[in-house]
Amino acid sequence: MPTEARKFDVVVIGAGAAGMMCAAVAGQRGRRVALLEHNAQPGRKVLISGGGRANFTNIHAKPENYISDNPHFVKSALALYTPRHFLGLVERYSVAWHEKTLGQLFCDGSARQIVDLLLAECTRAKDSGGSVELICNAHGVRVERRSDEFAIACTAGEFRCAALVIATGGLSIPQLGATGFAYETAKQFGLNVIAPRPALVPLVLSSEESAWTALTGVSAMVEVRAKHGPAFREKLLVTHRGLSGPAVLQVSSYWREGEMLAVDFGPGTKLLASLFEKNARRDAAAFRQVLRSALPQRLAGHLAETAMPEKWTNAVLEETERRLHAWTFHPAATEGFAKAEVTAGGVDTRELNSKTMEARKMPGLFFIGEGVDVTGWLGGFNFQWAWSSSVAAGRAV
Numbered sequence: 266m267p268t269e270a271r272k273f274d275v276v277v278i279g280a281g282a283a284g285m286m287c288a289a290v291a292g293q294r295g296r297r298v299a300l301l302e303h304n305a306q307p308g309r310k311v312l313i314s315g316g317g318r319a320n321f322t323n324i325h326a327k328p329e330n331y332i333s334d335n336p337h338f339v340k341s342a343l344a345l346y347t348p349r350h351f352l353g354l355v356e357r358y359s360v361a362w363h364e365k366t367l368g369q370l371f372c373d374g375s376a377r378q379i380v381d382l383l384l385a386e387c388t389r390a391k392d393s394g395g396s397v398e399l400i401c402n403a404h405g406v407r408v409e410r411r412s413d414e415f416a417i418a419c420t421a422g423e424f425r426c427a428a429l430v431i432a433t434g435g436l437s438i439p440q441l442g443a444t445g446f447a448y449e450t451a452k453q454f455g456l457n458v459i460a461p462r463p464a465l466v467p468l469v470l471s472s473e474e475s476a477w478t479a480l481t482g483v484s485a486m487v488e489v490r491a492k493h494g495p496a497f498r499e500k501l502l503v504t505h506r507g508l509s510g511p512a513v514l515q516v517s518s519y520w521r522e523g524e525m526l527a528v529d530f531g532p533g534t535k536l537l538a539s540l541f542e543k544n545a546r547r548d549a550a551a552f553r554q555v556l557r558s559a560l561p562q563r564l565a566g567h568l569a570e571t572a573m574p575e576k577w578t579n580a581v582l583e584e585t586e587r588r589l590h591a592w593t594f595h596p597a598a599t600e601g602f603a604k605a606e607v608t609a610g611g612v613d614t615r616e617l618n619s620k621t622m623e624a625r626k627m628p629g630l631f632f633i634g635e636g637v638d639v640t641g642w643l644g645g646f647n648f649q650w651a652w653s654s655s656v657a658a659g660r661a662v
């Protein structure tokens with residue numbers, strides 16, 4: 266005999282950052298919420314985030330820090346629930362934190378504190394007459410619309426609800442339980458999806474540029490720019506397959522296959538300035554020396570051999586200086602979803618109400634977090650989107 270479907274006001278699918286936050290907010294409004302997760306535990310990505318310390322927000326987060334086909338979409342949610350709001354929550358739970366750099370806030374202790382805080386907020390729902398029931402190991406989730414409610418079936422049973430929130434994230438790191446469920450569900454209900462692609466991801470160099478990989482482990486402060494998007498002045502790291510480090514991860518979210526990257530190896534400085542001084546020695550040894558004085562040794566050595574001027578005239582030196590500030594790379598690919606910190610693309614924001622995250626074509630259906638076509642920069646911006654979008658939906662369901 267099939268068991269009878271359990272009725273809730275709200276079912277949230279995916280107990281990651283966004284799903285737990287949304288369930289807590291809805292529960293604290295007196296809603297009866299079921300939070301379904303296919304992993305055996307909630308928040309696995311949160312637990313490993315920020316090197317185990319969770320860069321849980323960026324205090325400077327603003328719409329310009331997000332990539333979307335529709336860049337205005339993030340404004341309402343980010344204004345509704347700001348980094349200061351989340352920091353207030355962190356402080357209410359006495360979680361010690363510090364600012365690492367550029368507004369990036371991390372736990373002093375462990376990312377586990379953020380998961381515990383979110384679960385405690387879910388438990389607090391009962392103070393307002395609501396409830397959040399977390400159901401893990403819910404495999405094979407399927408959803409369908411039945412008259413004015415949604416029917417959800419999975420290995421954990423059958424559920425009915427008036428409001429259904431999809432918080433299953435993107436495709437990054439399948440080993441942690443990432444699936445394309447948000448995209449499949451959007452398509453099932455006739456919503457457009459912007460093709461998902463790996464973002465905040467290392468880039469692979471082609472065989473023509475593979476000589477660079479001999480510098481594996483070299484790291485330098487640079488400014489990197491893709492064809493579209495802003496330049497990022499942060500560290501670049503050479504890997505055995507290509508390029509990584511914060512500067513490259515940032516531009517990877519803007520980079521598209523076939524495009525090049527321009528790297529400035531001496532942002533804000535004139536690397537060869539001393540060669541232009543009166544009576545300066547101008548030869549290969551002097552050229553190597555000026556690069557060594559400004560750059561990490563192995564990088565300086567590589568650049569000196571690759572960019573060695575053929576003549577020592579002012580014109581040739583100026584051209585060499587220009588080249589060192591706009592060194593072009595032609596990445597062949599990204600390292601894919603297995604190495605991507607986030608997924609760009611996702612449910613087309615034009616399909617959603619920016620104040621509530623509800624699907625325009627399907628009242629009662631909401632999408633939040635990384636499954637939506639909103640991708641933050643590196644540095645706490647993606648969690649802030651998870652919090653802001655989930656509070657917007659949690660107050661509307």
Ligand code: FDA
Nearest residue numbers: 279281282283303314315320433434442634635645647648
């Ligand atoms: P999230 O992926 O957190 O949660 C989705 C949940 O849905 C998961 O629990 C998943 O198991 C579940 N799920 C998926 N499919 C399902 C299905 N079919 N049925 C049931 N459940 C399903 N960001 C940041 O701001 N600061 C940081 O420090 C970091 N660090 C970081 C490190 C690493 C290694 C990674 C991979 C990513 C980060 N990020 C980050 C990004 C950040 O983790 C990410 O943007 C948020 O977790 C997104 O939150 P969501 O809730 O949308 O998805």
